Amino acid sequence: MKFGPASPADAIGGVTVHTLRQGALVLKKGTTIGPEEVEALTKAGVKDVVVVRLEDGDVSEDTAAAGIAQAVAGEGVNVERAFTGRANLFAARPGVLVVDRAAVDRINGVDEAITFATLAAYKPVVEGEMIATVKLIPFGVEGRLRDAAVAVAGKDTLRIAPYVIKKVGVVSTLLPGLAPKVIDKTLRVTAERLAPAGATIIAERRVPHDETVLAASIKELLGLGAELVIVFGASAIADRRDVIPAAITEIGGAVEHFGMPVDPGNLLLIGSAGGVPVLGAPGCARSPVENGFDWVLMRLLAGIKVTRSDLTGMGVGGLLMEIVTRPQPRTVPDTEGNRNVAAIVLAAGRSTRMGGPNKLLAELDGKKLARIVAEQALASKASEVIVVTGHQGDLVEQALDGLKVKFVRNPDFAGGIASSVKAGISAVSDSADGAIVCLGDMPLIDAQLIDRLIETFAPDRGHLIAVPVSEGRRGNPVLWSRRFFKELMTLDGDIGARHLIAKHAEVVAEVPVEGNSAFLDIDTPQALEAARRG
Template sequence: MRFGPIPVVEAEGCVLAHSTRLNGETFKKGRILSSDDIAALEGCGLETVSVARLEIGDVLEDQAATRLAAAAANTGLRPDPAFTGRVNLFAAHAGVFTADAEAINSANRIDPSLTIATLPDYSSVEKGRMVATAKIIPFAVHEEDLKAAEKAVHRSLTLHPFKAHRVGLVATRLEHLKIATMDKTRRVLEDRLRPSGSTIISENRTAHEVTAVADAIRQQLSLGAELLALFGASAVVDRDDILPSAIEKAGGTLLHFGMPVDPGNLLLLGSVDGKPVIGAPGCARSPKENGFDWVLDRLLAGLTIAPEDITGMGIGGLLMEITSRPQPRAPKPARQSPKIAAVILAAGKSRRMGGPNKLLATLDGKSLIRRVAEAVGETGFAQRILVTGHMAEAIEQETADLGIAPVFNPDFEEGMASSIRKGIAELDDSIDAVMILLGDMPGIDAKVMDRIINTYRSSATAKIVLAAAGGKRGNPVLWDKTFFGDLSNLVGDIGARHLIGANPDVLEQIEIGDPARQDLDTPEALQAAGGKLPV
């Protein structure tokens, strides 16, 4: 391929190097110039144009990217159509993505014009997640280089689908450990298992003693458990501690203790009757990512784990609260009618109100929560969810006739993040985006919601659309499904502000004025707005 400026009259059949605007029309770069195009360029007075001239043996960028991606894909991956020399590969199922690093590096070193980039090896992904991208840098590459890259990268990328497992849970008790903590631990584990379709078939809460734990392990196996999770009331600190000793007493084998992943250092892995047994570190009681996830997900995907696999997790094993950004190279899918859900957060305790639940306060004779719920009902959402917590029954009664599905958040006291996680977990697989609304913002009506939805639908790039007042961000916020994974991992009581701040390139703000930042958290603010506290 030869590149550079040539007379316009000689450019027919060449590839346009730079986008060129002509009398209101734009010829985009990469365009194969036709005789009509040449006439149009000459008609605008252009004498030269920068082009790429193909030579014998050259393969155009889109064709080359398609071939490279097809060669790399093994099983469980779906390509999208080539665009601007790029083909993205997506997970056809939820599962664990693996990449042969040696193969990818070999292909990338054949020629700088041929590239392939992937997620990290053993990444856990949801269905539809982009896992790799093949990109051709110039407008064409030579056939010989492309064939070499195809050979090097052959079937190097695989998506191992999750498989549903019957999981047995054994949790030990000590005086200091609250029942509420054990209940939450089970719920967190259920959330981790949900993407694979796995379920807890039984939970055995037993004394923190070797014999008691060994008996519980045998009981879970007799019930048909295919994988066991052990949560100790006290951390495992040695290979001869309670949980590892119990695995051996149950007739099993201790495979490994300790891992170079933080949080997650104190993970224990064993086997009883050929069934994997994971001794969970204390951090696994939290939904935040830790070493337990890395081991559990591989097992749920049918992958074996040896001690050398665990000891090889050190690079990248220092886990921090880092937002996983959406795939910037993945264009927003062009959906005819994207399915959008609404999640109303109505679980809080209204602490600043001094006792009464502000959602039951009235404005012009109607409760705040009902005002928001009615507006949601007037908008064409494909799914409507109400997340309750404090005074759940009273909140549900206020909206019972509006066709909004209530879901109780047992962890509502942890803060807003727990309610967002609960709402996201309830979304149907077919949902493309979700609008998250606060139950105490009566100024957000159906017209506002429609404006946000229409902006999302009409924009080629917006994956976050929010209401604003005077340029300041407010609520509600609409999220593309790209962010569902991030929203499912939120913690604390600050919502998803950090996600918004970290992704300005896919953000759209809709100016609606004061309702976007209306705060009715105190009796004074409610009274000033003309509202009345519930009796």
Template sequence: MTGSSFPLKDEPTIISSSILREVKVEDAVGMVLAHDLTQILPGQFKGRLFRKGHVVVSEDIPKLKDIGKENLYVIELAEDDLHEDDAAGRMAVALSGENTVYGEPHEGKVSVKSEITGLACINREVVDEINRLGEIALATVMNDSVVYAGEGLAATRAIPLIVPEVKVKAVERIADDYRKRYGRAPVSVRPLQSMKAGLLTTGSEVFTGRIVDKFGPAVRAKLEALGSEVAEQRFVPDDRQTIVKEINYFLQQGYDMILVTGGMSVDPDDRTPGAITAAGTDIVSYGTPMLPGSMLMFGYLQGIPIFGLPGCVMHDPYTSFDVILPRVLAGDTIVKEDIVGMGYGGLHRC
């Protein structure tokens, strides 16, 4: 063949055990189109009349003649083969779970999107196992990533035009085994709880009004974007006992979360870490292997999550707070190993 990716007439190409051939339009009924067909109506329309993978019916014959088609390239699928769109569609159905929706196949790809704002729940081992099969592909966002309603979560893809059905059956088996073992699909989205937080802003310079508070607006925006809210904000000077008193006040108010901002470095006059500890907090970690946000403190005070937020939360769009906060809102109990795991991929600026 020269100048074309299609066979010459009467010279069929064998793809797996399926066949790609050129046939007369009248003889194509019941066969599968091998490529898109475009219609051009000057001044009115230019676009796809029939998509690749369309099964030709008798009613299509006049329309095909109208666009000048006397012959078509079609696929005669073997019983053990699938067209790329069918393969991608079946994979999406098998893999998708709670709070997801998938679209129509297009050029061998199906996009899976989130129906809600939540946390991506994707099993890395399943993704790797599927991608080892060959001739098919699965691309996803990272596990525990925040996804918003309508955002892409995963995409299934058939690499060749014709895919052996055994490949897709393997994907379906992998997904089914995972569902049986864990009670959920390999690709799903966990909803976030709506929490009310008490926000305590420390710092004599803010308390006395010498500078404008910038922590409050930044923290409020982050919580509101995830469906939660700052229910109350209070201001205190850099005094350990006063900070402890205000933390206990928030605890008594019954807020779902306590956020303490400012004074988180190692300077002698930074009282916040000591005050959070003195309040009786079970500290999970003071410091994270992530930049920005390495000076973040996290723990539990009588079961209530409490954060000590460093200054970077005011001005950096993505910090360790943005990693841990969604996990807390999803109902996870954060342990030391979760913090340790933040180092790999945790450098977000140089």
């Protein structure tokens, strides 16, 4: 290929390398010079124009790009007509993108004139999504280079593995303190994950966290035709001999691998039983946010076997978020005695179970419930007290008249408790290291318990969530490190944050309590009457 300046008359048949502007003349890059262009250039007084000309054995940029794109396109891949030296490739069907990385590297190694870029391997794609592009740098290349790139491409350099698993069974194990609504949300999130693949949950079971009972449930789901079984444990898997892996082996299955170098997602377990894959889901799989569980799930749905070497090879790029158990470079680690924790009192609910009256305005020992909780928060070591109001907000705020609290109105209070949590978190001062979320209908929560939670909160020792516990049952209020504020802001509906406690079990510090102060919420007339009787 010849490249260089030429007079307009000598440039005939050449292609302009740059856009040329002179006076009223505009000649765009890539224009083939013909008699009309020569006349226009001459009239404009242009002496020279930089052009390229193909020589014998050369092929144009579009011809080269199209040839290489066709060579790499495997099953489920469409190639768009090449234009300006670029040929784009698109998914012809939904599925998972499978890439022969070695072939991609070979193509890019043929010559600097040829480039080939793809999306990340194993990315889930939808029909019509652009997945790769072949781009020629110059306006043409030697035909032998195009042929060399085609030769090293190999068969199915790119292909779309279609989703083949459609029937999924789910088992949730139970322990005291795991609310049914957490499982309900987990199922909803899982169904949303499966939907792009056209897969559905054909059956779900909720059983005690016991290997024998769990084994029977997995076997039952397999008998119902499940092509994939997902187990959500009430407690995170800690060892290959733990409940979930033990249940898999009890029915003659095998554990392929436990643990993966993707965070969040470290505690994933993959096994099989009767030729069907079985996943022990990490706690983060309860959240809709992308995590290592997604990386494995979508491959399995596309019929791609995930081996131990596949999992151990996910480390590069596997850090999807900051690891909460380690201080971050931009964060000054908290030290004991230097805790700045805000208290958030949720007082926005509609009191639907009270049958009409606002429970927060009901009186106990001569004080309204909302005021009792707010006063205890103010008497604690909390650095500030934020009260979230909504339903009958003016009346609730009047009930707290004279108290040094910060009011935040939640206009979306009817949508559930999550909106109030988010409103409160949004109002926390930037200087706060964390926030303790108190419910306005729990009048037995006192300043002493709040202080114990604050004292237990120790980020420098990995204690990032503090929760009261009695006889294995977790109650309220719960203290959250600022590092979880972003996740708290993703809550939705009438589901609280219990699933986040399960997800981050390794950083939860439990505070033993006696009695029912951490559990008694007054949300019915009967509960109010019982509290008044003492």
